[in-house]
Amino acid sequence: MKELLRRKLESDPIRAQSYARHRLHHGRAFALYHALKDRDGAKLLHPDRHRTVVFGSESALKRRPSPTQAAKMLADHDVISFDVFDTLLFRCVDDPTTLFHIVGAQLNVLDFPALRIAAEREARRGVPHGEVNLEQIYAQLALCGIDAQRGMRLEWELECACCHANAYLLDIVRMLAAQGKRLIAVSDMYLSAKQVAHLLEKSGYPPFAQVFVSCEHGANKASGELFAIVRRQCGEAHSYVHIGDHPHSDHLSPRRHGFSVLRYANVHTLGDPHRAHDLSVVTGSIYRGLVNAKLHDSDARFSMAFELGYVYGSLLAIGYCQYLQEQRRRLGLDQLLFLARDGDILRQVYALLYPQERADLIYVPWSRSAGIQLLAEAWKPDYFRRFLTHKCNQGLTLTQVFSAMGLEGLLPLLNQERSLDPGSELTAHEETQVRSFLLDHFDQILQCYERRRAGARHLLEPWLSSPGRVGVVDIGWTGSAAIALRALGEQWGWQKEIIGFLVGSDALQDHLQGGRTCGAHALGILHSYVFSSAQNRALWKQHDPASGHNVLAELLFASPAPSLKCFSQTAEGATQLCWKPKEKHSERYAQIQQGILSFTKDYLRLVPEVLRQRRIQGDDAYAPLRLLMDACNRPYLEEVLSWMKDNHV
Structure with missing residues (x-):
C-alpha cells in the first residue's frame, strides 16, 4: 500500500509538491490526506481559493506568556532543553527546502531540490537508526556527479545567512542564562553540534552548556531516544523541561522520558491557513516566512491596520520600488517624483532599499482634483x-x-x-x-484659477523645466497625473520629458469603452508594474473597481497627511498649498505605513542578498491582495474599505 501511494504521488507533480509542503509541518498522514483528497487538483492549482483571513488582529489569536512569565516557569527546573529550528532559530523562509533551489542554481544543477531530498532519503535508508549528517547526504549526491564539497559549503553558507534568532525566546534564554541556569539545545538535524552551536551564537544566544543533535548520537527526538541520552549525560536526578514546536517530537516524546513540557506553537502552523500561497516558490516562501514569524513568534499584539500594511501592502510596495529602480536605470531618469499622497510611503520604502539614491527622490504635492483645475x-x-x-x-x-x-x-x-x-x-x-x-x-x-496655475508653476518649475528625463510615480489608474504634468510642461515650454509609472492601469470597463491609457502605454509615456490591458491580462481582468479593488490599493498607500485641495500663490509670488481637512482614519493610515516599513526593514535585515537579488514580479506582489478580494473575505474587505469613506469635497 505504501509503495502504491508513493507511485501515485510521483506520477502527479502537483500532488507531490503538496505532499512535500504539508509533510514538513504537519506530518505524513496530514500531508497524504491533503495531497490525495482533491482529485481534479483545483485546490492545488488555485491554492488561495476560499482561503480565509482573520477578521481583526491575527496576532491577537495566539496565547503566549510574556518572556518574563515563561522564564519564570522554566526556571523551576534544573536543566532547560530547547528545540532549535522553528523554536530558537527561524529561517527567513517558511519551507527550508526553498534553500535547495538557490543551492541548485549556484551549482548549475537541474532539479537539485528533488535530488537533494532523494539523496537524504536514500542516505537514511543506509543506516539502522535513520540519522545521517550532511556529509553522508552529499556522498549520495556525489554519485550523481555533483561536486559534494562545493555543495556542502554553499548549503552551509546559505543556512548561516538565513537563520536568525527568535526574539521572544532570545529574551527568555538571556534571562535564564543570567540566573545561571543550565541550558541545552536538542535537535533532530543533519548538521553537527558544532555547526548548530555556531548558528545559535551567530544569532546572539549566550553559550549553551551542551548541544545534542540526532546525527551525532544515532538517535532522535521523535523516538524519544535522544531525550534518554540527554538524561544519562546530564544526570538522572535532575528535573528537566523541554520547549519546542513539534506536537510529537517536542511534546509527547519528552514527556515519556520524564521531561516537563512548555509548548511553543509553530509559527507557520498558526499562520499558514491565512497566508497567500499562489506565489512563486522563493518569493512566496520568504513572504510567508517573514509574516508568520512577525505575527506569531511572541506575545506581541498588532493592530488590524498595522497588519494590513505588513501582510498585504508590503510586498507590493517593495516590488514596485524594485521595478521603479530597474526602470530608472533602463530609461536614464534623472529623478523620481513621488506624488502625494500615495507616493509618501513609496518614497520611504525606495529610500530604504536604495539609500544611495535618496537625493534624487522628490515628494511632490499633488491631487487629481488640483491637477484638473490647472487644465480646466x-x-x-x-x-x-x-x-x-x-x-x-x-x-x-x-x-x-x-x-x-x-x-x-x-x-x-x-x-x-x-x-x-x-x-x-x-x-x-x-x-x-x-x-x-x-x-x-x-x-x-x-x-x-490663474493664481492656482501660477502657484503650481512656481513649485514644479525647478524639477521639470530643465532638459532631461524624470519619472512620475503614482498608484493608478489612468495615469492622469503624469499626463497632466506633460500637458502643463508643454503649455509652459518646459523641456523635461515626463514618464509615468503606475501599479496598474486601464481597467476592463475602461478598455471596453475604448481604453484610456492604451496609447500612452504603446508610446512608452506610461508603464505599469502589475497589470494593464497589454500586460498580465489575467490579473487585469480580475481587477474590478466596482468591487473596491482600486480603493483597496489606494488605502494601502494612503498617507496620514491631508489631501491637497489646490495650489495657490501668495502676494509675494511664493507657492501656497491649500489642504483638505484631516481625515477621520488618518491614524489608521499611519499604522498601515508602519506595517509596510516594518516588513521592509525585516526584509532587508533577515533575508540574505542572494535571496533578494531578483525583482519581485508583479503577479507575486499582488497575490496577497487577491486573497483579500476573494468573496469569502468580503467582510474584512468591507471593513478596511470603510476607512476610506471620508469625502471631503
Missing part, C-alpha cells in the same frame, strides 16, 4: 466629470460642490441667472443647468 480649459470633459457628474446624487449641496471647485464667488450669479438655491442638493437635473452656467462663464473660471 484643455480637459473640460474631465473637469465636468470630476466636479459635477461624480458629485450628483451624493447628498452634496451646490455650495459644497462650488467650494470644492474654488468657485464660491460665482454662487450669487448662479442663483441670479438660473434660480438655483446654493443650499439645494446637486441632482442630475441641477447638474445640467450648472454645467450650462459654467460653460457660459468659463472665462471667469479661468480667471479664478
Whole structure:
C-alpha cells in the first residue's frame, strides 16, 4: 500500500509538491490526506481559493506568556532543553527546502531540490537508526556527479545567512542564562553540534552548556531516544523541561522520558491557513516566512491596520520600488517624483532599499482634483466629470460642490441667472443647468484659477523645466497625473520629458469603452508594474473597481497627511498649498505605513542578498491582495474599505 501511494504521488507533480509542503509541518498522514483528497487538483492549482483571513488582529489569536512569565516557569527546573529550528532559530523562509533551489542554481544543477531530498532519503535508508549528517547526504549526491564539497559549503553558507534568532525566546534564554541556569539545545538535524552551536551564537544566544543533535548520537527526538541520552549525560536526578514546536517530537516524546513540557506553537502552523500561497516558490516562501514569524513568534499584539500594511501592502510596495529602480536605470531618469499622497510611503520604502539614491527622490504635492483645475480649459470633459457628474446624487449641496471647485464667488450669479438655491442638493437635473452656467462663464473660471496655475508653476518649475528625463510615480489608474504634468510642461515650454509609472492601469470597463491609457502605454509615456490591458491580462481582468479593488490599493498607500485641495500663490509670488481637512482614519493610515516599513526593514535585515537579488514580479506582489478580494473575505474587505469613506469635497 505504501509503495502504491508513493507511485501515485510521483506520477502527479502537483500532488507531490503538496505532499512535500504539508509533510514538513504537519506530518505524513496530514500531508497524504491533503495531497490525495482533491482529485481534479483545483485546490492545488488555485491554492488561495476560499482561503480565509482573520477578521481583526491575527496576532491577537495566539496565547503566549510574556518572556518574563515563561522564564519564570522554566526556571523551576534544573536543566532547560530547547528545540532549535522553528523554536530558537527561524529561517527567513517558511519551507527550508526553498534553500535547495538557490543551492541548485549556484551549482548549475537541474532539479537539485528533488535530488537533494532523494539523496537524504536514500542516505537514511543506509543506516539502522535513520540519522545521517550532511556529509553522508552529499556522498549520495556525489554519485550523481555533483561536486559534494562545493555543495556542502554553499548549503552551509546559505543556512548561516538565513537563520536568525527568535526574539521572544532570545529574551527568555538571556534571562535564564543570567540566573545561571543550565541550558541545552536538542535537535533532530543533519548538521553537527558544532555547526548548530555556531548558528545559535551567530544569532546572539549566550553559550549553551551542551548541544545534542540526532546525527551525532544515532538517535532522535521523535523516538524519544535522544531525550534518554540527554538524561544519562546530564544526570538522572535532575528535573528537566523541554520547549519546542513539534506536537510529537517536542511534546509527547519528552514527556515519556520524564521531561516537563512548555509548548511553543509553530509559527507557520498558526499562520499558514491565512497566508497567500499562489506565489512563486522563493518569493512566496520568504513572504510567508517573514509574516508568520512577525505575527506569531511572541506575545506581541498588532493592530488590524498595522497588519494590513505588513501582510498585504508590503510586498507590493517593495516590488514596485524594485521595478521603479530597474526602470530608472533602463530609461536614464534623472529623478523620481513621488506624488502625494500615495507616493509618501513609496518614497520611504525606495529610500530604504536604495539609500544611495535618496537625493534624487522628490515628494511632490499633488491631487487629481488640483491637477484638473490647472487644465480646466484643455480637459473640460474631465473637469465636468470630476466636479459635477461624480458629485450628483451624493447628498452634496451646490455650495459644497462650488467650494470644492474654488468657485464660491460665482454662487450669487448662479442663483441670479438660473434660480438655483446654493443650499439645494446637486441632482442630475441641477447638474445640467450648472454645467450650462459654467460653460457660459468659463472665462471667469479661468480667471479664478490663474493664481492656482501660477502657484503650481512656481513649485514644479525647478524639477521639470530643465532638459532631461524624470519619472512620475503614482498608484493608478489612468495615469492622469503624469499626463497632466506633460500637458502643463508643454503649455509652459518646459523641456523635461515626463514618464509615468503606475501599479496598474486601464481597467476592463475602461478598455471596453475604448481604453484610456492604451496609447500612452504603446508610446512608452506610461508603464505599469502589475497589470494593464497589454500586460498580465489575467490579473487585469480580475481587477474590478466596482468591487473596491482600486480603493483597496489606494488605502494601502494612503498617507496620514491631508489631501491637497489646490495650489495657490501668495502676494509675494511664493507657492501656497491649500489642504483638505484631516481625515477621520488618518491614524489608521499611519499604522498601515508602519506595517509596510516594518516588513521592509525585516526584509532587508533577515533575508540574505542572494535571496533578494531578483525583482519581485508583479503577479507575486499582488497575490496577497487577491486573497483579500476573494468573496469569502468580503467582510474584512468591507471593513478596511470603510476607512476610506471620508469625502471631503
